[in-house]
Amino acid sequence: MRFRIFVVDYDVERRWHAELPEDPGFFLSLLWESAADGGGPLGDFFTWREPENDGWLAVNTRWFVESVERVAVRNYPLSDQDWAHIDTLQEEGIHQRDDGWPDEGLLVQADYEVQVTDPRWLEHLWPGLSWETGYYPDPTRRLRAEDAPHVPDLTEPEAVLTPFAGSDCSDSIVVLAFSDDGRFLAVTSEDGELAVYDADNRSERLRVSPVSAGRDIMWVPGRHVVTLKEDEDDEVRPWAYDLDADTETDIPVEPGRVRSRTGCFRVEYGDGGQVHFVSGQSSPDRTVRLGDESAGRIRDVTFSADETRMFVAHDSKVHVIEPATGRVLDTITVPGDWLNSLAASPDGAYLAVRRRTGPMSGSAHLTSTGSPTVSSSCDALRGTAHRPGSVPSPSRGHPTAPGWRPSSRTKFISSASACQPSHQPVSSSPSTTEIRDDASAGTVFHSDHGASRTP
Structure with a gap:
């Protein structure tokens, strides 16, 4: 035409x-x-x-x-x-x-x-x-040609998993985490129920509701042992399950709320704009401060697979930090009220970011963490182009916990469609996990801070 x-x-x-x-x-x-x-x-x-x-x-x-x-x-x-x-x-x-x-x-x-x-x-x-x-x-x-293969169409998922049936908010997916080798995917619900899937054939491998277990998932480094930690509590041994042995198991206390791929870096985070690096149950080894004591809450932290970069979701910003030194390499602002969760691609070149835009609303973005040669309205940020773009949410509801499969371009994203404001109709759809090739929901940030990129 x-x-x-x-x-x-x-x-x-x-x-x-x-x-x-x-x-x-x-x-x-x-x-x-x-x-x-x-x-x-x-x-x-x-x-x-x-x-x-x-x-x-x-x-x-x-x-x-x-x-x-x-x-x-x-x-x-x-x-x-x-x-x-x-x-x-x-x-x-x-x-x-x-x-x-x-x-x-x-x-x-x-x-x-x-x-x-x-x-x-x-x-x-x-x-x-x-x-x-x-x-x-x-x-x-203007979507860059090199970004296009990483940006999904969430309206047409490759597959949909429904780990927790029902329409109550308690059935929403809270945490999503892959084992280090990407073989297993674990998700938890608001009620503390845990489901583990084989990421290749999408079959269910485990479903349990441990007593007195937390909802934060942490895999034991290098093993198919999934743990549920008490929220922000490193004094209690986590509940643990060995998928290879198909049995519950005892493991030592796993310090930190989030760890890097090998466990070389472990961090705690929360209120006050601080990220604490920890190695045990004593006081933090060191702290990265992203503001004064009145700074907003840090809501999520993730690492690049090579452990050279740490991404911190703080209010409406993503801070790119060198974990070995604590140096802030870059700060990326994402439109919206605040960020709820984020996930890094295996090479750290892309982030999937879930932002909060209202009292009960949210949207997902795929963000590249970028090249200084690309013209952008955000070039003023240390000469690095950050090119965010909203991704259409699936009809089942708002994306919540994004996760990138290690050593793969397949990405999973969960959607908690049942949780709506009280004055709006409540969807009858259960919380779902969507599976997609190439990428997932998110803002695309493109970051070249010291790590090699895989095309």
Whole structure:
């Protein structure tokens, strides 16, 4: 389909005019606007809120718009005589009349060839149709080619697991964790029930409700032994189960709430913007402070597989820290009220981040932790481009606990759709875990802080 785009916003005194569009996200917005007014199928596929979100457009435009090519440009740049004509048009008022604009041949304009993924997205259009819209260029709409394979379409999961039946909030998935080799996936519920799956064939290997066990999962380094720790309590031996021996087992106290892959680094975290490195039950070995005592709560911590970087979810920021020294390498701000959870890809190049956007709402992002050569609205952050993009939540509800499978591009994400505000209808869908190739829900942050990247 060919579109002709006219610029109708000019400032003659400053010799300025609105830019001609160049990103596919603009054309998805354009198609949705016309479909919503004209009754096309695309108008029912998502609401007006999604095109308003530049991050959502960056990640999801490719599911609808295959390619955009600018094939012709006219009246650009404007000459002094052209500006005089524009001045006259402005005095008369540049606005749409009878399916067109006055003297539109004098306006800055361009022709575009647009290829869509489904002919239905064009059903509502006909030759000569015209309408007015806005364009606000934002580099985050332009998904980098190298990021695209890591960004999922959560509306079409490869598989869905339902570990905890029922619609009560207590059945929501709280924690999700892989064994170090990625063979097993463990999840816990609000009630403390534990389910363990074989990550290859997705069969259930274990289901128990240990008495007086916590909900925080920690695998014993290098072993298929899953433990449930009392929340923030290192004085009590954890409940443990050896999947290879298929029996409960006794293990020493596992210090720390989160550990790196080999257990070289173990940390505690919570209120006060502090991350404590621990090696035993005594006072912390050292502490990284991310603010004063009034700083907000740290809600999650994860490590890159090579243990060179630690990612800390603190309020609405992700702090990238070198665990060996405690040095803050970078700080990434994610739109929203605060971050609930995050997970790093095995090479540390991408983070899946779950953010909180309201009293009971949330959204997921895939975020790359990035290259200083990429232009972005966030380039001011130490010259590193952070390109967040919202990912559409599955119809089953809001993503909660993301997790990346070690040594694999397969990612799992849980969705706690049953938990809704009291004034909203409660979904009958149980809490689910979704399985997807290439990536999962999240904001994509791209980070090159000292670790090798795997293409």
